[in-house]
Amino acid sequence: MSNIAVQRIKREFKEVAKSEEGAKCEIRVELVNDSFTELRGEIAGPPDTPYEGGKYHLEIKVPETYPFNPPKVRFITKIWHPNISSVTGAICLDILKDQWAAAMTLRTVLLSIQALLSSAEPDDPQDAVVARQYKENYDVFLKTARFWCSCYAGAPKQASNGFEEKIKWLTDMGANEQVAIRTLSSSSWNIEKATEELFS
Amino acid sequence: MADNPEAMPECDSESSGARSRKPASNTATEQSDPPEGSMFECNICLDTARDAVVSYCGHLFCWPCLHQWLETRPNRQMCPVCKAGISKDKVIPLYGRGDTKHEDPRERLPPRPPGQRSEPENSAGFSSFGLDGGFQMSFGIGAFPFGFFASSLNFGDMRPASPQPGTPQSEQEQFLSKVFLWVAILFILWLFLA
Numbered sequence: 001m002s003n004i005a006v007q008r009i010k011r012e013f014k015e016v017a018k019s020e021e022g023a024k025c026e027i028r029v030e031l032v033n034d035s036f037t038e039l040r041g042e043i044a045g046p047p048d049t050p051y052e053g054g055k056y057h058l059e060i061k062v063p064e065t066y067p068f069n070p071p072k073v074r075f076i077t078k079i080w081h082p083n084i085s086s087v088t089g090a091i092c093l094d095i096l097k098d099q100w101a102a103a104m105t106l107r108t109v110l111l112s113i114q115a116l117l118s119s120a121e122p123d124d125p126q127d128a129v130v131a132r133q134y135k136e137n138y139d140v141f142l143k144t145a146r147f148w149c150s151c152y153a154g155a156p157k158q159a160s161n162g163f164e165e166k167i168k169w170l171t172d173m174g175a176n177e178q179v180a181i182r183t184l185s186s187s188s189w190n191i192e193k194a195t196e197e198l199f200s
Numbered sequence: 201m202a203d204n205p206e207a208m209p210e211c212d213s214e215s216s217g218a219r220s221r222k223p224a225s226n227t228a229t230e231q232s233d234p235p236e237g238s239m240f241e242c243n244i245c246l247d248t249a250r251d252a253v254v255s256y257c258g259h260l261f262c263w264p265c266l267h268q269w270l271e272t273r274p275n276r277q278m279c280p281v282c283k284a285g286i287s288k289d290k291v292i293p294l295y296g297r298g299d300t301k302h303e304d305p306r307e308r309l310p311p312r313p314p315g316q317r318s319e320p321e322n323s324a325g326f327s328s329f330g331l332d333g334g335f336q337m338s339f340g341i342g343a344f345p346f347g348f349f350a351s352s353l354n355f356g357d358m359r360p361a362s363p364q365p366g367t368p369q370s371e372q373e374q375f376l377s378k379v380f381l382w383v384a385i386l387f388i389l390w391l392f393l394a
């Protein structure tokens with residue numbers, strides 16, 4: 001790894017820790033190995049979103065050519081969001097691609113991802129299924145995103161929408177729980193549709 | 201600064217606090233951290249800028265850092281901070297006094313673009329170009345029409361700072377030079393006929 005990359009990551013570490021957002025535990029980074037090539041990020045779900053109360057872990061891979069090329073970031077924590085793959089955690093965000101600028105830092109990247117959670121762009125989706133639900137059935141989208149947040153990101157459980165019962169019904173039939181949640185979410189919690197997709 | 205006792209404590213606490221971490225001899229401490237929140241950090245490596253250049257949008261970089269950024273995306277060159285258009289020719293090198301002790305940074309690779317020195321303009325203002333032209337014309341016609349004819353052909357090149365094409369200024373200038381050209385031609389014809 002180039003000297004400038006290591007130097008920068010070290011500085012950016014301090015920057016995140018000292019930042020206002022870092023002090024409020026809204027963003028965090030930690031090392032995964034000693035070589036500074038892989039980091040673990042954490043962002044808090046922003047208030048007034050279905051992600052509120054959740055803690056989201058991110059995989060951050062620092063390329064050899066950092067900061068001239070962007071870090072590779074993906075969600076480890078599962079999330080239901082039009083611009084984030086519900087399967088792989090891949091993020092569709094311009095600053096992580098062609099809008100990257102060398103003056104951006106881990107702090108600005110984490111804050112941009114946090115901002116993406118507050119303002120989805122369903123017309124430029126990463127996950128087409130989620131994006132369609134967002135546009136066609138926003139209420140179900142909100143409930144599903146909220147459910148995933150309590151399921152995977154540690155947010156407190158909310159009033160049941162009958163989701164648990166539907167999941168149990170499918171797992172009793174032999175489906176894997178994660179697969180059941182994904183299939184039900186994708187079919188907007190239509191149990192017939194989900195059953196058909198899983199067992200036919 | 202020292203004359204104003206009110207401003208001293210505030211100013212002092214910030215800068216001397218930062219400075220006290222650096223001993224006076226700067227040879228041994230070149231690798232040490234720059235003062236926190238320094239204004240002279242390169243926006244790319246976040247270290248104190250070396251071989252510093254500043255973009256027209258006012259952002260400071262090490263020349264090697266900016267050069268590498270421009271090389272990374274040759275077809276979409278933008279300021280790494282504000283994303284304004286930027287290029288090799290659109291940065292200004294900064295020469296601090298301490299610079300002269302070291303070797304000329306331009307001899308190192310990649311070369312830092314040279315500073316551009318334009319003559320100060322003695323008459324400011326928008327309309328002065330037109331007035332200048334008018335004066336040149338009457339002088340040229342009176343004294344030596346052929347000389348003027350030649351000089352009017354070189355009109356654009358002779359200006360120390362000729363305006364960008366497409367601006368109202370350059371249109372105005374082009375119009376004037378055409379007018380002068382025709383006046384000169386008519387004048388020459390009149391000389392022959394007379």
Ligand SMILES: [Zn+2]
Binds near residue numbers: 246249250261265
């Ligand atoms: Zn630099």
Ligand SMILES: [Zn+2]
Binds near residue numbers: 255
């Ligand atoms: Zn700029």
